[in-house]
Amino acid sequence: MHTSDDNIRRFNGWQLTCFGVLTAPLAMGGLAMAMYLPTYYAVDMGLGLGLVGAIFVLGRLLDIFTDPLIGHWSDETHSRYGPRKPWMVAGVLGFSIAVYLFLAPPDAVGPAYLLLASGLYFLFYTILDVPYSSIGLEVSPHVDERSLLAGSKAIFQVVGAVLAAALPFILGYSVGEALNAIAWSIIALCFIGLILFLSFVPTPVRAIESPRLTAIAALKSVLSDRRYRYLLGSFLIVQTANSLVAGLMVLYVIHIVGATELVGLFLGILLFSSAVFLPLWIYLSKRYSKRTSWMTAILLCATALALVPFVGRGDVTAAIIVSLIIGSTFGADAIMPTSMLADIVYEKERDGNNRLGGLYLAVKNSVSKLSFIVPMGLAFPVLGYIGFEKTGADGPNAMLTFLFFYSALPILLRLTALYVLRIGPDFIVEQKRDSAIA
Structure with a gap:
């Protein structure tokens, strides 16, 4: 019982x-x-x-x-x-x-x-x-x-x-x-x-009634969950977009906005706004659903990134506002996938099934780390090839190339993630509202 x-x-x-x-x-x-x-x-x-x-x-x-x-x-x-x-x-x-x-x-x-x-x-x-x-x-x-x-x-x-x-x-x-x-x-x-x-x-210890699984069998069990595959795919796509924005932020401030002395301020804005807006995403997840909350953040960030090409040299205030909006969505990108994964894990492990939370999380972590390697292996070599770090946005096609990696590609990736989440399965049968807030 x-x-x-x-x-x-x-x-x-x-x-x-x-x-x-x-x-x-x-x-x-x-x-x-x-x-x-x-x-x-x-x-x-x-x-x-x-x-x-x-x-x-x-x-x-x-x-x-x-x-x-x-x-x-x-x-x-x-x-x-x-x-x-x-x-x-x-x-x-x-x-x-x-x-x-x-x-x-x-x-x-x-x-x-x-x-x-x-x-x-x-x-x-x-x-x-x-x-x-x-x-x-x-x-x-x-x-x-x-x-x-x-x-x-x-x-x-x-x-x-x-x-x-x-x-x-x-x-x-x-x-x-x-x-x-x-x-x-x-x-x-x-x-x-x-x-x-x-x-x-x-941290209550749950008794495990199922027999032990080998590493291969456990991995097959984890990856066989359709909900997890959709969540993992969406997370990989969004993290790849975020790694491009975060990794190129310094170059954006220096060469596009022309405010080298404000690099620390912009990085601070990303960090603080991601924390300040956490209650908003949690509220939306309780009011509607976690998927809806995350999809709202994905769309908001894509909208903010679409404004980037209209921010030029010296437009510090506009750049700060855009960066504030982008940073505000990073909190949803962090907590909503994790919370949705917790729903999947809890449902999977319920009633004495095998404990698989560590493997679920570890595979997600591996995907996250992979997402930060791939973009840097693409964007930095291309920008280096055209000499962006030397000529900045003044070189031939330099501005368009940079904006592709900092704005256009992340938008495309986020819209792809939005589509994957939209067509994906329900991630959990939500508890009744009265029991969830009791």
């Missing part, structure tokens, strides 16, 4: 906070890796852009294979504390060591050191993140509460990214000194977040 979902206690504000805190150090590490570390190892350490770029891409490609394995192994783990917590403890310990090696290297290092440090970083990031995030898919039977759990993680993701971006400027440190400070901040927040999570986040 199973307890009715209506009788299971909801998370209070403190528990939602404690659930999300551990996302902050992960976000700090992610931003440091994207913003500071490539240039630091390539220029300050003298390893060269080509070698550093190749090592970083290799790490991301390896993630595509290790993420599903970690997800499956955490699904199949049996312990008195549940399947995820032992992995989280091991992940925090290993990630803390890897962060120190990666962000605070000795004065002189070679390619072998970077390969080892980055490899450990990527591996232990996955060991910590996949089991931790999987709990968010499984822990609540309430449809709307899953959006709140995803929203808590999204808010702390912004907090972590802002801390990592602002810390060097606040402290007035050099890049090397700032990376050292960021490393120790990440380590401290990891342990604080883990303690808060283990102490205050209720």
Whole structure:
């Protein structure tokens, strides 16, 4: 006999906070890796852009294979504390060591050191993140509460990214000194977040009645879900569009808007607007549906991107407004797919079925990482070939080429995702309104 979902206690504000805190150090590490570390190892350490770029891409490609394995192994783990917590403890310990090696290297290092440090970083990031995030898919039977759990993680993701971006400027440190400070901040927040999570986040352990699955059988089970395939396809398309916009934002501000000194402001607008508008997307998901909320955000972002060609050099106010609208939709792109996935996972695992949340999430993570590799392998080489970084928007056809990658292609991708979501199956049989808000 199973307890009715209506009788299971909801998370209070403190528990939602404690659930999300551990996302902050992960976000700090992610931003440091994207913003500071490539240039630091390539220029300050003298390893060269080509070698550093190749090592970083290799790490991301390896993630595509290790993420599903970690997800499956955490699904199949049996312990008195549940399947995820032992992995989280091991992940925090290993990630803390890897962060120190990666962000605070000795004065002189070679390619072998970077390969080892980055490899450990990527591996232990996955060991910590996949089991931790999987709990968010499984822990609540309430449809709307899953959006709140995803929203808590999204808010702390912004907090972590802002801390990592602002810390060097606040402290007035050099890049090397700032990376050292960021490393120790990440380590401290990891342990604080883990303690808060283990102490205050209720994570009931569900008994598994089905026989164990091999990794191949589990992957086949996950990919056989038609709803998941449509969700995964939509997520890949939207993330690919977002990676183009986020990756080219700096070039847009410098060469199109002509406001080099405001690069930090524009990046901050993207981060803050994604957090500020989260309540709107959660409200729309409760009022209508999660798919409707996400589709609204997709269409709004495409509309904002369509305005980009009309913003010229010196149009700072217009560029800020457009970037604010674009950033406001990033929150929906983050929490709605995760919350919809939680609905699928909870329904799939209900009534003693196999635990598959870790694998579901890990495959989604692999797709997300792939989406950030492919566009950069397309847009940057083309822009480099035409010399955009040297001539800017003044070169022959340079403006049209840049706008294709920054505006036209992301619009096309988002409209494609909108169509996929529109023709896709229902992602969950929604709970009755009165039970969902009881």
